[in-house]
Amino acid sequence: MNPFDRIGCALGDLTAERVDAIVNAANETLRGGGGVDGAIHRAAGPGLLEECVRLHPEGCPTGDVRVTAGFGLPARFVIHAVGPVYRGGASGEAELLARCHRRALEVAAELGLATIAFPAISCGAYGYPWSEAAPIALAATAATLRERPAIQRVRFVLASVEIRRTFDDARTRLAAS
Secondary structure: OOHHHHEEEEEOOHHHOOOOEEEEEEOOOOOOOOHHHHHHHHHHOHHHHHHHHHHOOOOOOOOOEEEEEOOOOOOOEEEEEEOOOOOOOOOOHHHHHHHHHHHHHHHHHHOOOOEEEEOOOOOOOOOOOHHHHHHHHHHHHHHHHHHOOOOOEEEEEEOOHHHHHHHHHHHHHHHHO
16 A cells, blocks of 8 residues: 555644644653644643653653643644754754654554644744655655554644645655655
């Protein structure tokens, strides 16, 4: 089966996704922030921050992930993925972005999860251009799905029509290659 058949892109609100886990575009402190991170913390409630502090006092390095419960979210878990700050593309950003997508899916598989929703990691405040981030995120996701057949569905839930179109176009190109 083509792994791209298990990947979808949608316009929507990540915090409303009814999946096993949503992926948070987190910062290294795991203490909440703006954008997707702030929206997830607000929707989940104060228990999310409390668990981040208790379970992960050291935070999380860029390119890696940490897991908490979903608290007030419809998702059972939040996988906090720390993507890179974009510095022009020559500072290892692509590998770090790919790695946080791979790690999120590896952890989801270890937990026995079947459905996961991602935002456009690093494309907001961290400045990663959508046109560069989309193929990296999608290729890393597809490669990991080849190795993790128990994950049934990955959905990229995107905040604007333009970002969704960028991800859809990249998905179509990658699936055809």
